[in-house]
Structures are given as structure tokens and as C-alpha cells.
Amino acid sequence: MSEQGRYHRFGLTGWPLEHSLSPLIHIEFLKSCDLNGEYELYPLVPELFVNNVSILLETGVTGLNVTYPHKAAAYGICDEIRGDASVIGAINTIHRIEGVTYGYNTDICGFRHLCSLLSPPEPFFIVGAGGVALAVDLVLSSDGAESVVFGRNPVAWRGKSPARELDEIESAILNTEDCTVINATTLGWMDDDSFPVDAESLKDRFFIDLNYNRFWRWRNLLHTQSSRVFTGESMLVYQAAESFRIWTGIMPETEDVLLMIQHKLEKDNINGAY
Numbered sequence: 001m002s003e004q005g006r007y008h009r010f011g012l013t014g015w016p017l018e019h020s021l022s023p024l025i026h027i028e029f030l031k032s033c034d035l036n037g038e039y040e041l042y043p044l045v046p047e048l049f050v051n052n053v054s055i056l057l058e059t060g061v062t063g064l065n066v067t068y069p070h071k072a073a074a075y076g077i078c079d080e081i082r083g084d085a086s087v088i089g090a091i092n093t094i095h096r097i098e099g100v101t102y103g104y105n106t107d108i109c110g111f112r113h114l115c116s117l118l119s120p121p122e123p124f125f126i127v128g129a130g131g132v133a134l135a136v137d138l139v140l141s142s143d144g145a146e147s148v149v150f151g152r153n154p155v156a157w158r159g160k161s162p163a164r165e166l167d168e169i170e171s172a173i174l175n176t177e178d179c180t181v182i183n184a185t186t187l188g189w190m191d192d193d194s195f196p197v198d199a200e201s202l203k204d205r206f207f208i209d210l211n212y213n214r215f216w217r218w219r220n221l222l223h224t225q226s227s228r229v230f231t232g233e234s235m236l237v238y239q240a241a242e243s244f245r246i247w248t249g250i251m252p253e254t255e256d257v258l259l260m261i262q263h264k265l266e267k268d269n270i271n272g273a274y
Contacts, residue, residue, distance in 0.1 A: 017043045
């Protein structure tokens, strides 16, 4: 059966799944590619994830995006891991074909695309040690960039960059002439979240927030410090497009979809995250 004649069942799983833009993005991809299908949200609690996601895939869902906190657990349910996902041990895309479950990580190409748009300066200071941080680390290390990861438990870090205690990031920033700080955590999902850096320390520095909550008060302080602030909509759309290509064999156009979700964020006052 051709892709045009098939009914596609796609979705996103994570916990929680409030304010996700993924359904909007993928429905637009389906429309623009003249394909029939759906994209649903499947919130699964962590303790039941492995069992419930296996049941979900048996119901006919062929394409599934995976977000916090399931990226590492999802790796373990796949029959085969494709591409660089095998290097970092975390996936965000599942493709189910004829009973076989394949795992991919499109966060990698999504972050690489974002970097190509911004050309941020070294060194890179990555805050966080989860699946998104591993994807960011792989991109930077493969490009030979100087990067350091800061987290609460650096000895457990599985990436290539050196890891340090979270409370050391402030001094690291102040000891550089320029740098790029990357938020690869869930900090900022809530409007009042704090961040382990004084906003004044990021004066004239790059800050890349891989979330997109427009109402995060700490990040909005950076605009008063002449910081160069960028959020994750471009990465979100591009990694979604790569997932869509994996599922359908068609790479959708992304520019109009990016403009659409940026407009929606402004118009509807949505606060969101991956």
C-alpha cells in the first residue's frame, strides 16, 4: 500500500504531556504531504511505561515520539537501534514495522540544525544529564567543540564531555570571555522555576533554552542583561520532521510549520516544553 493510501497512527508519549505542540506539528505535516492519519498524546506514568508502551504499539501505532522521562527506558524496549541513538543510549523516536520495534534519536539532528542557524560560541556549558543533554553532547563532541556538562550527579554522566557539579557553573561562566549555556533540563517548564545561574552572569552571553515556555520569569530576566537568548522551537520542528521522515519516507517542509507554531505561542499565550 502507498503512503497516500495508508492511515497513519502516530503519537507522543511522556509524563506529563501538558501543552505539547507535537500534535499540531505532525497534523500539519500529514496535511502538507497529503497523507491520512492521526497524532495522539499518550501520557504514561514511568512505573508502568515499559508494559503500557508495548501494549500501545500492539494496537497499531506505527510511529511514536518519546519525551521526558522515558527516553532511556524506551531504548530498552526496541528490537533494533538505528543511527547515533546506539551511542547515547536514549531514543526519542520509535518506528514499528511488521512487529519489529526500531529506535532512533532525532534530537541529535534537531540540535545540529539549531546550531547551524545560531553559530553559538565556545565553550558550551550544558545544564542537565538526561536524554536531551546526551544528544547535545554528541553533536558538540563530534564537532570537536569544547563543552562541559553540569549536573547534580556528575559521576553518573554517560556522555563524552567532562562533567562537573551543578554549583560550579557560575564560576565557569565568569571565568570565560564568552560562552554558550544550554538548558537541557525541565527547568523552565514552570513559570517560577529557578536556574543555577545568576541572570547577571549571562550578560552578553548566549543562552539556549531547549524548552519554549514564554512565561519563564528567570529566562525573561536575561533580556534585561543584553543576553542572546534562543528557545527550542526550531529544534522541536526539525527533529519532528526527521521523525516524520522515518515513519513515512517523506521529509516535510518545516519553515511554514515553524512560523505557525511561533504565531500560535504568541497568539494563545501558550507555555510549553518538549
